[in-house]
Amino acid sequence: QQQVRQSPQSLTVWEGETAILNCSYEDSTFNYFPWYQQFPGEGPALLISISSVSDKKEDGRFTIFFNKREKKLSLHITDSQPGDSATYFCAARFYGGSGNKLIFGTGTLLSVKP
Amino acid sequence: NSKVIQTPRYLVKGQGQKAKMRCIPEKGHPVVFWYQQNKNNEFKFLINFQNQEVLQQIDMTEKRFSAECPSNSPCSLEIQSSEAGDSALYLCASSFRQNSDYTFGSGTRLLVI
Numbered sequence: 001q002q003q004v005r006q007s008p009q010s011l012t013v014w015e016g017e018t019a020i021l022n023c024s025y026e027d028s029t030f031n032y033f034p035w036y037q038q039f040p041g042e043g044p045a046l047l048i049s050i051s052s053v054s055d056k057k058e059d060g061r062f063t064i065f066f067n068k069r070e071k072k073l074s075l076h077i078t079d080s081q082p083g084d085s086a087t088y089f090c091a092a093r094f095y096g097g098s099g100n101k102l103i104f105g106t107g108t109l110l111s112v113k114p
Numbered sequence: 115n116s117k118v119i120q121t122p123r124y125l126v127k128g129q130g131q132k133a134k135m136r137c138i139p140e141k142g143h144p145v146v147f148w149y150q151q152n153k154n155n156e157f158k159f160l161i162n163f164q165n166q167e168v169l170q171q172i173d174m175t176e177k178r179f180s181a182e183c184p185s186n187s188p189c190s191l192e193i194q195s196s197e198a199g200d201s202a203l204y205l206c207a208s209s210f211r212q213n214s215d216y217t218f219g220s221g222t223r224l225l226v227i
Contacts, residue, residue, distance in 0.1 A: 034215060043205050102157075104156075104157035
């Protein structure tokens with residue numbers, strides 16, 4: 001079954017703390033995992049992505065850790081800022097398949113308090 | 115400042131009415147996707163195109179939705195007979211290739227009353 005699960009549903013951290021958002025999946029054929037950031041009233045925007053050949057991907061304050069054996073990922077946001085307050089979606093697909101359809105989790109709503 | 119332009123931003127329709135929304139993909143992106151995002155943040159893939167050709171679509175899209183991406187015109191998604199359960203944010207996205215990352219528009223929020 002193609003499912004992507006995210007936890008927690010919502011998360012509140014203080015400015016400067018590290019926020020950790022979790023994601024897991026079931027389909028072992030998934031090999032590409034983008035994370036999207038969505039602000040109210042806007043569409044999702046690609047934040048950072050990782051393929052299954054890597055176990056870590058870093059881009060500034062955002063880092064994905066990937067555990068292929070356990071089918072789990074996590075997004076770490078270090079030095080969280082109030083401007084990071086948004087909903088974060090983990091997505092997955094089989095990279096190289098036709099159609100390029102993404103399977104999305106239901107998101108983590110992050111609130112960063114100043 | 116999305117490069118994928120969706121219109122209208124908001125759409126209110128009565129049950130049974132047609133609802134039509136449009137999307138201009140990012141320049142140079144021949145692959146277009148439509149997703150439905152409901153109030154529970156569940157994303158449902160509806161249909162995708164490469165140029166004017168349908169690549170994939172779900173059953174619901176085949177039966178009650180119609181979509182097209184004509185050359186030199188905006189892509190469109192139309193619900194033939196709106197139902198209350200169709201109330202959602204409809205997102206259009208485009209990409210350079212089938213396996214490229216894609217860019218989403220800001221969406222059309224449909225309310226069926």
